[in-house]
Amino acid sequence: MHLSEVARKLRISKPVVSRHLKILKKAGLVRVKTLGNLYLFSTNVTELEERAMDVFMERHTVKISKDATLFDALKQLPDVEIKSLGGNRYITSIDGEKGYYIYEVNGISPAVPIDEYKPEKTLYST
Template identity: 35%
Template structure:
Protein backbone atom coordinates (compact mmCIF):
# COMPACT_ATOMS: atom_id res chain seq x y z
CA UNK A 1 0.00 0.00 0.00
CA UNK A 2 1.23 3.49 -0.80
CA UNK A 3 2.28 5.85 1.96
CA UNK A 4 -0.64 8.09 0.92
CA UNK A 5 -3.02 5.16 1.43
CA UNK A 6 -1.55 4.49 4.88
CA UNK A 7 -1.93 8.16 5.83
CA UNK A 8 -5.56 8.15 4.68
CA UNK A 9 -6.38 5.04 6.71
CA UNK A 10 -4.58 6.51 9.71
CA UNK A 11 -6.52 9.77 9.31
CA UNK A 12 -9.88 8.00 9.06
CA UNK A 13 -9.02 5.65 11.93
CA UNK A 14 -9.99 8.27 14.49
CA UNK A 15 -13.62 8.91 15.37
CA UNK A 16 -12.74 12.53 16.16
CA UNK A 17 -11.19 13.10 12.72
CA UNK A 18 -14.20 11.54 11.01
CA UNK A 19 -16.48 13.83 13.06
CA UNK A 20 -14.37 16.82 11.98
CA UNK A 21 -14.84 15.87 8.31
CA UNK A 22 -18.57 15.37 8.91
CA UNK A 23 -18.86 18.84 10.47
CA UNK A 24 -16.95 20.39 7.59
CA UNK A 25 -19.15 18.68 5.03
CA UNK A 26 -21.89 21.18 5.89
CA UNK A 27 -19.79 24.36 5.97
CA UNK A 28 -16.28 25.73 6.29
CA UNK A 29 -15.33 26.29 9.92
CA UNK A 30 -12.62 27.76 12.15
CA UNK A 31 -10.77 25.44 14.53
CA UNK A 32 -12.41 27.12 17.51
CA UNK A 33 -15.87 26.43 16.05
CA UNK A 34 -14.97 22.76 15.62
CA UNK A 35 -13.66 22.63 19.19
CA UNK A 36 -16.95 24.07 20.50
CA UNK A 37 -19.07 21.70 18.40
CA UNK A 38 -17.12 18.62 19.51
CA UNK A 39 -16.56 19.86 23.07
CA UNK A 40 -12.78 19.43 22.86
CA UNK A 41 -9.90 21.89 23.14
CA UNK A 42 -8.46 23.86 20.23
CA UNK A 43 -5.01 22.20 20.65
CA UNK A 44 -6.67 18.76 20.32
CA UNK A 45 -8.52 19.92 17.19
CA UNK A 46 -5.24 21.29 15.86
CA UNK A 47 -3.50 17.91 16.25
CA UNK A 48 -6.33 16.13 14.43
CA UNK A 49 -6.40 18.78 11.71
CA UNK A 50 -2.67 18.28 11.14
CA UNK A 51 -3.22 14.55 10.51
CA UNK A 52 -6.08 15.30 8.11
CA UNK A 53 -3.93 17.85 6.27
CA UNK A 54 -1.00 15.39 5.99
CA UNK A 55 -3.38 12.87 4.43
CA UNK A 56 -4.60 15.65 2.08
CA UNK A 57 -8.21 15.14 3.16
CA UNK A 58 -8.51 18.66 4.51
CA UNK A 59 -7.67 22.14 3.23
CA UNK A 60 -6.79 25.17 5.33
CA UNK A 61 -7.20 28.73 4.14
CA UNK A 62 -5.54 31.44 6.20
CA UNK A 63 -7.09 34.90 6.40
CA UNK A 64 -4.91 36.97 8.72
CA UNK A 65 -5.04 35.06 12.01
CA UNK A 66 -8.14 33.07 11.04
CA UNK A 67 -7.69 29.52 9.80
CA UNK A 68 -10.74 28.30 7.88
CA UNK A 69 -10.97 24.57 7.19
CA UNK A 70 -12.85 22.59 4.58
CA UNK A 71 -12.70 19.01 3.31
CA UNK A 72 -10.68 18.26 0.19
CA UNK A 73 -13.55 16.50 -1.58
CA UNK A 74 -11.50 15.64 -4.65
CA UNK A 75 -8.98 13.65 -2.59
CA UNK A 76 -11.71 12.02 -0.53
CA UNK A 77 -13.33 10.80 -3.76
CA UNK A 78 -9.97 9.70 -5.19
CA UNK A 79 -9.26 7.73 -2.02
CA UNK A 80 -12.56 5.87 -2.36
CA UNK A 81 -12.07 5.34 -6.13
CA UNK A 82 -8.70 3.67 -5.52
CA UNK A 83 -10.55 0.60 -4.22
CA UNK A 84 -12.37 -0.04 -7.50
CA UNK A 85 -11.34 -3.35 -9.10
CA UNK A 86 -9.80 -3.26 -12.59
CA UNK A 87 -11.15 -5.76 -15.07
CA UNK A 88 -9.29 -6.31 -18.32
CA UNK A 89 -11.36 -6.82 -21.47
CA UNK A 90 -10.41 -7.27 -25.10
CA UNK A 91 -12.84 -6.09 -27.78
CA UNK A 92 -12.84 -5.57 -31.52
CA UNK A 93 -12.05 -2.08 -32.81
CA UNK A 94 -15.29 -0.14 -33.21
CA UNK A 95 -17.17 -2.06 -30.51
CA UNK A 96 -19.44 -0.10 -28.22
CA UNK A 97 -18.93 0.48 -24.53
CA UNK A 98 -22.08 -1.62 -24.02
CA UNK A 99 -20.34 -4.60 -25.66
CA UNK A 100 -17.26 -4.12 -23.48
CA UNK A 101 -19.40 -3.96 -20.34
CA UNK A 102 -21.29 -7.12 -21.29
CA UNK A 103 -17.92 -8.95 -21.45
CA UNK A 104 -16.99 -8.18 -17.83
CA UNK A 105 -20.19 -7.55 -15.89
CA UNK A 106 -23.72 -8.82 -15.52
CA UNK A 107 -25.75 -5.83 -16.67
CA UNK A 108 -29.51 -5.32 -16.70
CA UNK A 109 -30.79 -3.05 -19.44
CA UNK A 110 -34.26 -1.51 -19.59
CA UNK A 111 -35.83 0.55 -22.33
CA UNK A 112 -36.68 4.14 -21.33
CA UNK A 113 -38.45 5.84 -24.22
CA UNK A 114 -36.26 5.35 -27.27
CA UNK A 115 -33.11 4.64 -25.24
CA UNK A 116 -31.73 1.62 -23.48
CA UNK A 117 -30.47 2.36 -19.98
CA UNK A 118 -28.32 0.20 -17.76
CA UNK A 119 -30.20 -0.09 -14.47
CA UNK A 120 -27.94 -2.55 -12.67
CA UNK A 121 -24.37 -3.78 -12.83
CA UNK A 122 -23.50 -7.08 -11.15
CA UNK A 123 -26.82 -6.96 -9.29
CA UNK A 124 -26.38 -3.41 -7.96
CA UNK A 125 -29.23 -1.20 -9.09
CA UNK A 126 -28.70 2.48 -9.61
CA UNK A 127 -27.86 5.26 -11.97
CA UNK A 128 -24.53 4.79 -13.74
CA UNK A 129 -22.20 7.18 -15.53
CA UNK A 130 -18.83 6.63 -17.18
CA UNK A 131 -15.57 8.44 -17.74
CA UNK A 132 -13.20 7.69 -20.59
CA UNK A 133 -9.60 8.53 -19.75
CA UNK A 134 -10.83 10.90 -17.02
CA UNK A 135 -13.45 12.71 -19.15
CA UNK A 136 -17.18 12.23 -18.57
CA UNK A 137 -18.86 10.38 -21.41
CA UNK A 138 -21.44 12.34 -23.35
CA UNK A 139 -23.03 9.46 -25.27
CA UNK A 140 -25.26 6.51 -24.52
CA UNK A 141 -23.15 3.37 -23.91
CA UNK A 142 -24.48 1.90 -27.20
CA UNK A 143 -23.29 4.97 -29.11
CA UNK A 144 -19.90 5.19 -27.41
CA UNK A 145 -17.60 3.51 -29.96
CA UNK A 146 -14.14 2.45 -28.79
CA UNK A 147 -11.40 2.80 -31.40
CA UNK A 148 -8.27 2.78 -29.21
CA UNK A 149 -7.02 1.29 -25.93
CA UNK A 150 -8.59 3.26 -23.12
CA UNK A 151 -9.43 3.29 -19.44
CA UNK A 152 -13.13 3.49 -18.61
CA UNK A 153 -14.32 4.26 -15.09
CA UNK A 154 -17.86 2.88 -14.70
CA UNK A 155 -19.42 4.63 -11.73
CA UNK A 156 -22.59 4.10 -9.79
CA UNK A 157 -23.94 7.38 -8.56
CA UNK A 158 -24.39 6.93 -4.84
CA UNK A 159 -27.12 8.78 -2.98
CA UNK A 160 -24.80 11.39 -1.53
CA UNK A 161 -26.38 14.76 -1.11
CA UNK A 162 -24.14 17.59 -2.25
CA UNK A 163 -26.58 20.29 -1.19
CA UNK A 164 -29.89 19.89 0.58
CA UNK A 165 -32.41 22.64 -0.05
CA UNK A 166 -34.97 23.42 2.63
CA UNK A 167 -37.37 25.48 0.53
CA UNK A 168 -40.12 27.52 2.11
CA UNK A 169 -42.71 29.01 -0.21
CA UNK A 170 -44.16 32.34 0.91
CA UNK A 171 -47.91 32.19 1.37
Protein backbone atom coordinates in the same frame (compact mmCIF):
# COMPACT_ATOMS: atom_id res chain seq x y z
CA MET B 1 -14.69 27.50 11.15
CA HIS B 2 -11.78 28.34 13.43
CA LEU B 3 -9.85 25.60 15.27
CA SER B 4 -10.93 26.93 18.69
CA GLU B 5 -14.58 26.75 17.64
CA VAL B 6 -14.16 23.15 16.49
CA ALA B 7 -12.49 22.24 19.80
CA ARG B 8 -15.22 23.96 21.79
CA LYS B 9 -18.08 22.28 19.87
CA LEU B 10 -16.50 18.84 20.06
CA ARG B 11 -15.31 19.34 23.65
CA ILE B 12 -11.79 18.20 22.90
CA SER B 13 -8.45 19.96 23.24
CA LYS B 14 -7.06 22.28 20.57
CA PRO B 15 -3.95 20.11 20.02
CA VAL B 16 -6.16 17.09 19.31
CA VAL B 17 -8.28 19.11 16.86
CA SER B 18 -5.12 20.49 15.26
CA ARG B 19 -3.69 17.00 14.78
CA HIS B 20 -6.92 15.70 13.21
CA LEU B 21 -7.31 18.73 10.95
CA LYS B 22 -3.73 18.27 9.74
CA ILE B 23 -4.53 14.66 8.80
CA LEU B 24 -7.79 15.68 7.09
CA LYS B 25 -6.01 18.47 5.20
CA LYS B 26 -3.30 16.07 4.00
CA ALA B 27 -6.05 13.70 2.80
CA GLY B 28 -7.71 16.57 0.91
CA LEU B 29 -10.89 16.42 2.99
CA VAL B 30 -10.60 19.92 4.48
CA ARG B 31 -9.32 23.23 3.13
CA VAL B 32 -7.44 25.88 5.07
CA LYS B 33 -7.71 29.61 4.46
CA THR B 34 -5.03 31.73 6.12
CA LEU B 35 -5.76 35.30 7.19
CA GLY B 36 -2.63 36.59 8.88
CA ASN B 37 -2.14 34.25 11.83
CA LEU B 38 -5.76 33.05 11.69
CA TYR B 39 -6.56 29.69 10.07
CA LEU B 40 -10.11 29.00 8.89
CA PHE B 41 -11.09 25.44 8.01
CA SER B 42 -13.83 24.26 5.65
CA THR B 43 -14.79 20.87 4.29
CA ASN B 44 -13.92 19.86 0.75
CA VAL B 45 -17.41 18.60 -0.09
CA THR B 46 -16.49 17.27 -3.54
CA GLU B 47 -13.68 15.11 -2.16
CA LEU B 48 -15.87 13.89 0.72
CA GLU B 49 -18.65 12.88 -1.69
CA GLU B 50 -16.24 11.05 -4.00
CA ARG B 51 -14.58 9.16 -1.16
CA ALA B 52 -17.92 8.30 0.43
CA MET B 53 -19.12 6.80 -2.87
CA ASP B 54 -15.91 4.74 -3.25
CA VAL B 55 -17.08 2.56 -0.36
CA PHE B 56 -20.07 1.42 -2.42
CA MET B 57 -18.34 1.01 -5.77
CA GLU B 58 -16.88 -2.25 -6.97
CA ARG B 59 -13.73 -2.09 -9.04
CA HIS B 60 -13.09 -4.45 -11.93
CA THR B 61 -10.20 -4.70 -14.34
CA VAL B 62 -11.18 -5.65 -17.86
CA LYS B 63 -8.66 -6.43 -20.58
CA ILE B 64 -9.70 -6.17 -24.21
CA SER B 65 -7.94 -6.51 -27.55
CA LYS B 66 -6.78 -3.41 -29.40
CA ASP B 67 -9.71 -3.65 -31.85
CA ALA B 68 -12.38 -4.24 -29.20
CA THR B 69 -15.04 -1.67 -28.36
CA LEU B 70 -16.09 -0.25 -25.04
CA PHE B 71 -19.24 -2.34 -25.40
CA ASP B 72 -17.05 -5.48 -25.62
CA ALA B 73 -15.40 -4.48 -22.35
CA LEU B 74 -18.73 -3.84 -20.60
CA LYS B 75 -20.03 -7.26 -21.64
CA GLN B 76 -17.31 -8.80 -19.46
CA LEU B 77 -18.54 -7.09 -16.30
CA PRO B 78 -20.80 -8.98 -13.93
CA ASP B 79 -24.38 -7.77 -13.61
CA VAL B 80 -24.46 -5.92 -16.95
CA GLU B 81 -27.46 -7.09 -18.97
CA ILE B 82 -27.51 -6.49 -22.73
CA LYS B 83 -30.43 -6.88 -25.15
CA SER B 84 -30.78 -6.53 -28.91
CA LEU B 85 -33.60 -4.44 -30.35
CA GLY B 86 -34.00 -3.79 -34.07
CA GLY B 87 -30.40 -4.66 -34.87
CA ASN B 88 -29.00 -2.46 -32.10
CA ARG B 89 -27.62 -3.62 -28.78
CA TYR B 90 -28.42 -1.83 -25.53
CA ILE B 91 -27.41 -2.08 -21.91
CA THR B 92 -30.74 -2.62 -20.15
CA SER B 93 -29.70 -3.41 -16.60
CA ILE B 94 -26.73 -2.75 -14.33
CA ASP B 95 -26.64 -4.42 -10.92
CA GLY B 96 -30.30 -5.38 -11.36
CA GLU B 97 -31.43 -1.78 -12.00
CA LYS B 98 -33.48 -1.83 -15.19
CA GLY B 99 -33.31 1.06 -17.63
CA TYR B 100 -31.58 2.25 -20.75
CA TYR B 101 -28.16 3.70 -20.10
CA ILE B 102 -26.29 6.57 -21.73
CA TYR B 103 -22.52 6.31 -21.68
CA GLU B 104 -19.79 8.89 -21.17
CA VAL B 105 -16.03 8.59 -21.43
CA ASN B 106 -14.18 10.80 -18.96
CA GLY B 107 -17.28 12.99 -18.60
CA ILE B 108 -17.93 13.41 -22.35
CA SER B 109 -20.60 11.74 -24.50
CA PRO B 110 -18.80 10.39 -27.60
CA ALA B 111 -20.38 10.94 -31.02
CA VAL B 112 -20.44 7.21 -31.84
CA PRO B 113 -22.57 4.38 -30.44
CA ILE B 114 -21.05 2.41 -27.58
CA ASP B 115 -20.59 -0.67 -29.78
CA GLU B 116 -18.40 1.39 -32.15
CA TYR B 117 -16.36 3.34 -29.58
CA LYS B 118 -12.81 1.99 -29.37
CA PRO B 119 -10.81 3.08 -26.34
CA GLU B 120 -7.48 4.60 -27.36
CA LYS B 121 -5.78 3.93 -24.03
CA THR B 122 -6.47 2.81 -20.48
CA LEU B 123 -9.50 4.79 -19.35
CA TYR B 124 -9.26 4.04 -15.64
CA SER B 125 -6.85 2.06 -13.56
CA THR B 126 -7.47 0.52 -10.16
